[in-house]
Each structure stands twice: as structure tokens, then as C-alpha cells.
Amino acid sequence: MINQNIPTFKDQMELVRLGLAKYSDHNGVRTFKYSKQVVYSNLWDTNEFLMECRGHCYEIESGKLLALPPRKTFNWKENNAGSLTNRNTEVTAYKKYNGFMACASNYNGELLVSTTGTASSSFADMAKVMLQEREVLHEEGVTIAYEIIHPEDPHIVNEEIGINMLGIRRHPNKYSQNTDFWPWDTGEVFQGRFGDLVKSLETCKHEGWMVYSETGEVFKLKSPYYLSKKKLMRMPPAKVLKFFKEFDKVMKEELQWFPEYMKVISKKIISEVWIDDWITCNDQQRRGIIEEYEKELGVYEI
Numbered sequence: 001m002i003n004q005n006i007p008t009f010k011d012q013m014e015l016v017r018l019g020l021a022k023y024s025d026h027n028g029v030r031t032f033k034y035s036k037q038v039v040y041s042n043l044w045d046t047n048e049f050l051m052e053c054r055g056h057c058y059e060i061e062s063g064k065l066l067a068l069p070p071r072k073t074f075n076w077k078e079n080n081a082g083s084l085t086n087r088n089t090e091v092t093a094y095k096k097y098n099g100f101m102a103c104a105s106n107y108n109g110e111l112l113v114s115t116t117g118t119a120s121s122s123f124a125d126m127a128k129v130m131l132q133e134r135e136v137l138h139e140e141g142v143t144i145a146y147e148i149i150h151p152e153d154p155h156i157v158n159e160e161i162g163i164n165m166l167g168i169r170r171h172p173n174k175y176s177q178n179t180d181f182w183p184w185d186t187g188e189v190f191q192g193r194f195g196d197l198v199k200s201l202e203t204c205k206h207e208g209w210m211v212y213s214e215t216g217e218v219f220k221l222k223s224p225y226y227l228s229k230k231k232l233m234r235m236p237p238a239k240v241l242k243f244f245k246e247f248d249k250v251m252k253e254e255l256q257w258f259p260e261y262m263k264v265i266s267k268k269i270i271s272e273v274w275i276d277d278w279i280t281c282n283d284q285q286r287r288g289i290i291e292e293y294e295k296e297l298g299v300y301e302i
Helices: 009-017 036-040 122-133 194-200 224-233 237-245 247-253 260-272 275-280 283-297
Strands: 021-026 029-034 054-059 065-067 090-096 100-107 110-114 142-149 162-170 181-183 189-193 208-213 218-222
Touching (some): 009 029, 009 054, 054 100, 054 110, 065 100, 065 110, 090 194, 100 122, 122 142, 122 162, 189 194, 194 208, 218 224, 224 260, 224 283, 237 275, 247 260, 260 283
Antiparallel strands (some): 021 029, 029 054, 090 189, 090 208, 100 142, 142 162, 162 181, 208 218
């Protein structure tokens, strides 16, 4: 029986026709990704194949599936993600690395590397170089997902430069239709009650966790540290103006979920940084200022 959750080349082209996806071509390979409209209008439940349209690669001539990235997942409580998981539910959670995902597969004896939207971007090239240095080449019909931490692509929190294997996914074939994604144990794994995992976020200084629940649910659990730091780093100009001019109101009504040390840092920003400077700073310049305050408070971790 064909696994109906894995779209064919024809299925992906239908998503494009409907305006729900786009594609990019490179060396005879077509890579598909859901459109921005799907994200902005939350159209995930309008087509069964959208969850499997995030860097999936096919040979243009034959329509053969070449790369099968992990299925789209949501943050906890987003689109009811984790709704069957309660505080006593047993879960296994794997550290989320703060880089970019790249998938590697074997295409006619050559390494095919794709990101969530293309096989020909600078990010795909960066990942390919790092994977080639490790001489990564797998058997055909298998896709390996990696999180790439590259010095030219800084993000929100500190991570060691390198490659982190996230897991493996076999392509459907005549012998097996099992396309489950099997996460890889990187050594930073939590096993226990979900309530205890949520409690641990109070001291978590990395992005968070990928949660695999005994209910069969898979979802992301982001740390308040990561989310609050990202909020400050990527605040658009209009939000910055409101943040500086109506600070107490914003902190009480919109950012009350910030960890206490991030509230202190927020206060330092509006007290010690010119509003025009914060507006003109890019996100990494803002990150540098935030991390200087983190060091003052003793909450900075390398």
C-alpha cells in the first residue's frame, strides 16, 4: 500500500499550481517548499501534503524522490501541537540546535544537499562543504537531517561550530512504506515526564527541545531564554518605539513571560541605549549588547 503521506512529484506540482508551494531547480533536481501564504494564513490543514513540502527533492525527468526531510512540526500549543501530552506524559526530547537544517542524500553516487527550500543556495553550499569534509555519503534511498552551525550564519544563542546529526529517514520503496523519522541521540537527551521537561526550561540556555511523546505527537518546545532574546534582537522599528516609550505597559501586557533576568536586561537597554541606536543596530549588534548585560548579570553561557 502506498504511503499517502509522502507526496509524489505530481502532488508537489499540484501544490505549486494551487499557490501553496514554490520550487527551485538545480542540476536536474527540483526542490519544493510551502509558500509564505501557508505560514501567514495558517493553511496547513488545507492540503494533506503541505506537511511534507519543506525541502523535498525530486529528479525532474523521472519524478523520483531524492531527498525526504523531516515532516513539518509546530511549536507546543501551536495548531494544537502536543494537545494529547499532559504533565505526566512520558516523553523523549532531543536538544534543538540553533543553526539551519540541511538534508543529505545519495544521488547517483554524489552527495545531494538541500535546505528547507533549495539545493542551490549559499546555505546549501556551506552545508555541503562541511559534510564533504566529513566524507558524508549514505546509501541511496535514505535522507539524513543535520543542523549546521556555521560561522557565517550566527543566530540567537551560542552553539559550537560544526555539524549535528538530527536523524534519519528512509524513502518509501517496494519493500517498506515506513517513512518514520528516527531522531539521532546526540548525547543531550531528556527522558521523563513532560512536566519536568517544561520545568527545566527555567534554567535552559539553549534553543529548546524536539519532543517525542508517548502519545505519538512530535513538537518543538522553545526555551523562554531563546524566545525573549530573539524578541529583543529582532524587534522591528515600530515595536522598538513602543518598547522604549511605553516600557512598563509593554512589559506588563506583552512581555510578562520574559524571564526575570531578561526583564532586567530590557530595563538596561531602554535606560542606557539610545532609541535611535537600537533601531539602527542589526540583530547581531543587538545580540552583542544583550550578551554584555548577560555577563554583568552572570547568566551568559558559552
